[in-house]
Amino acid sequence: MKFIPHSEVSLDHSIRVTADQTPRQILRIDLDTYVIVDMERARMVTAFESEKLSELINTLRCAIIDIEVIATRYIHTSRTIAPQTTGFEIRLHLENGQSIIFTSEEESFTLQGQSAKSLLEESRKPATEALSLPNQRPFNRILVTDEFAKWISTLTLSGNCQQVIEAFWRDFKCHAKNRELLKPGKPILIIGEFGQFYAAEYLCGRVSFHCAT
Known part of the structure; x- marks a missing residue:
């Protein structure tokens, strides 16, 4: 995942990935390039480039009705990530009731809910x-x-x-x-x-x- 400075982002020709009228939206501004916008506060949350997110979105068969962006901090991990390293996860809440987590390490997980x-x-x-x-x-x-x-x-x-x-x-x-x-x-x-x-x-x-x- 490659982060993009907000000053380099233009939303002029962006394409909405999430459903209409969601309070937080994912916009695609270029190939594999995304911006998360908080519509209620009219502010940009983050912008990044990620082929993995594109791959994940292409597998979805229903609308994303809301998203959450949550800051994370590693306490302990067996991987080559230093403790206390900060990151974030994006929670995609789908129309069918399923929730999917996409992390800043470009990993994907599902949260099992009721059908x-x-x-x-x-x-x-x-x-x-x-x-x-x-x-x-x-x-x-x-x-x-x-x-x-x-x-x-x-x-x-x-x-x-x-x-x-x-x-x-x-x-x-x-x-x-x-x-x-x-x-x-x-x-x-x-x-x-x-x-x-x-x-x-x-x-x-x-x-x-x-x-x-």
Whole structure:
């Protein structure tokens, strides 16, 4: 991977690699040359040249709906990399629920998540029932799985989970506003305030929330 100074980067004829309206985007500016842009902050994160990333992207059969860039530091490794060497990893979150890690050492890994089919087979309950929430908007529009309800309980110290659920609802609404949702009932991966989760919107207006792992 060869890094490129920001001063040498022009986005005039760039081609978007990620889906439209994603908060963080990968743009291709030349053959095997990429720029990661934080659209919310209107700033360039990094620019680099990598044939390996091109090879990885060519294998994908669905859209990249979001990305994360995470700084890393090696503590111990058997390879010829000095301890405390810094690097980064790019997490590609795909439309099918899969996540792929691409590192600054040009290695690729997959993060195994649940498939859309297994998510749809999960039992769901109204959030008003599962979490003892008032029968009012948005709580009466939310369905949750048992696993998701347990997660909410761990995030709630006082026993009042209304604010936590409202945060998940805001994450969902923000995602829905910034891009077209997929087919009704098909889970989409959302990266929110408390972490990753799946949401599936139905024609009736209800939305089900699922854990991502």
